[in-house]
Amino acid sequence: ATQPYDDANIFAKILRGDIPAERVYENDFALAFHDIAPQAPVHILVIPRGPYVSWDDFSARASDAEIAGFTRAVGHVAREHVGPGYRLLANTGGHGGQEVPHLHVHIFAGAPLGPMLA
Numbered sequence: 001a002t003q004p005y006d007d008a009n010i011f012a013k014i015l016r017g018d019i020p021a022e023r024v025y026e027n028d029f030a031l032a033f034h035d036i037a038p039q040a041p042v043h044i045l046v047i048p049r050g051p052y053v054s055w056d057d058f059s060a061r062a063s064d065a066e067i068a069g070f071t072r073a074v075g076h077v078a079r080e081h082v083g084p085g086y087r088l089l090a091n092t093g094g095h096g097g098q099e100v101p102h103l104h105v106h107i108f109a110g111a112p113l114g115p116m117l118a
């Protein structure tokens with residue numbers, strides 16, 4: 001089972017506006033902002049507004065509207081803010097290396113990325 005959602009995580013604080021982020025896009029269901037420690041020339045994170053710990057949690061519990069709104073936000077940001085091609089990544093849970101317990105999709109772009117991230 002997924003851990004309970006922790007309202008004190010750093011992305012919850014960004015959603016509430018308690019701490020700043022370099023926002024690039026938002027809609028009713030999602031917020032996109034630049035990663036604070038970019039690992040590619042373009043490194044944007046897209047998060048759902050709802051309280052979902054991970055991809056696992058979101059894909060199981062979110063409404064169809066939330067899933068559509070979030071997915072369209074990822075696509076919109078990728079189309080509007082990045083160059084020819086990009087990589088999407090959602091680290092999930094302990095074995096997936098997830099550090100922040102609020103679902104986030106990484107968008108990496110801006111240069112040829114090679115076959116895999118380390």
Ligand code: 5GP
Nearest residue numbers: 010021033034035036037091097098099100
């Ligand atoms: P994870 O390892 O959980 O998939 O990735 C978490 C990401 O969040 C990392 O790439 C990290 O640089 C980013 N991050 C952590 N704290 C902050 C923050 O306060 N602001 C922003 N913009 N990004 C953050």
